[in-house]
Amino acid sequence: MQHYDYLIVGAGLFGSVFAYKAMQEGKKCLVIDRRPQLGGNLYCENVEGINVHKYGAHIFHTSNKEVWNFVNSVVEFNRYTNSPVANYKGRLYNLPFNMNTFYQMWGVTTPDEARAKIEEQKAEAVARMHADGVTNPRNLEEQAQTLIGKDIYEKLIKGYTEKQWGRKCTELPAFIIKRLPVRLVFDNNYFNDRYQGIPIGGYNVLIERLLEGADTRLDCDFFTHRQELESLADKVVFTGAVDEYYGYRFGKLEYRTVRFETETLDTPNYQGNAVVNYTEREVPYTRVIEHKHFEMFGAEVDNCPKTVISREYSSEWTEGSEPYYPVNDERNNALYQKYKELADKETNVVFGGRLAEYKYYDMHHIVEKALRCFES
Template identity: 60%
Template structure:
């Protein structure tokens, strides 16, 4: 009764790459997607001639030449450089923390002056940091923490910084140069025409079923597929037998404005708690758009509840222990491959997803030769 070599659950970047690579070597794949569109969270849809990042900003960046060349075969990338701003009580600061940020904050123009201020403020934390607040101050000092970290982080995680574990902020990039390039990767940009076109090319000639949740009828799909590639939430796969894992979710308020330019930048973070959203994305700036109107999205961070879309895993000690139990169950299933952000309960940038998918593809091909 088997009709497919692989039933691939999810049409995001990981699932699409797996399907594309397996099709190249003659394997028959079926992709199941519970949403009404392909591409997962990197889905872009055209609105007013603008490619809107439906599930939040996705800016591709990598330092691995092979990864850049791999994704570039599916699209031409523009020269977009991520240079976000932070709005704290109406004052704009450059991100990441660099000499432009510090000059705006303290009026100091030399690295030595700035380093002296930060070094003095770091002394406030004398012992090993016990929470995120102490960790942040120990890295960048009180002023930067209060204006650019505290409010944003508390909105993002839904709890006070002194109740969050220190390991969430293991490091904070501080640059003593006037450089607003957020990423230090050699290669970065936005695919011209949006990400959906990339996934569409990957899935060309492959059977895809939209609006289909694998978990609603897994027995049926298991019967017609030799192997399952699962990219959904690992706790849902095992019916939450060890309890649900915690996630943060994001709610988007997207608005079309009949003006050519709303904020002059693709990304502006709002770092004080008075403003309820974490940031505003103006999508046209990702592709240097000149359309007469513009589209903005306000992002609100929320505690995940069943039925909501999980975005960011809460990788604290409690949840990591629960995940280990689910991982043990997954490892015991030789005919199911788990991969991706939700299946691995781990946040991945897009370049790392590409590398992970290709790694699993290669491992699968090696097994065939053994």
């Protein structure tokens, strides 16, 4: 029976990058995943020639040149720039908050006019708090209004945030919004990072190239075959849920999840942008993703006669649903620390990634952590 240096549990980005680096050093890797396909949440389904981000939109961005050079050494990335649009009751606003947004909101045309309007509204929010005998924001609503004012909060933050968290902004803690970036320039590029893009050919190409040479088993549940699988390798790289690894002995960690409604439409261009946020509370979904815009530009869009859109719905995590976002509140973080103490004592198990570390990571952080993890 084949023996491996590493059993890698989870064929997502962390496990795939770790396997790639290990194989470059001549190590043998077995990569398993309980899903029927490789890639974890990066997996794309090809529909009508369009790569559909099955588990939610993924946009790679980083200022780390080493990380950017690494992923581009595996597969070349395209020029996609994330410039989402917000739809509030049929009116469109550019994101992130910049001079285009402020012109659309108030008709102001200069940075000085925009700054004055924001400061005026922030002062009004502070005055309302003082009238209640309060100096520090008591909840997310007050925090947001002291950072950006009432108009932008009411139209572009409130409804979207309440849908995301499933509760009113007045019931959410202030610390969720520590700052709100304001740009007094006409720049719709969502990220400040130096590099961004999508792998040419889609994320499946990236994962397949990272795992070239590794043995893989799909539809394989680690916990069902744990004893047999652990006997096959010297070390385990575990990217699943850390509480599940330890049999939930201290209790279960909580998550938020996302549900997608995906449909194919008989039009080459549905909304003209990859990402449109729906910020009013009455629209049940948080945003609509039009997948072709991640990889098709200019005439390519019209040359592909159909399009695929996904509506995203944020909800509480329930048993059997996909755990997307850790709920990093005080209770859950304290619970995770108990599991981390156990994990830190392991000598032949490496824990890595969003579920294993109970922390939300962007993709470039995952790549960097996997590279550092293998080196150490």
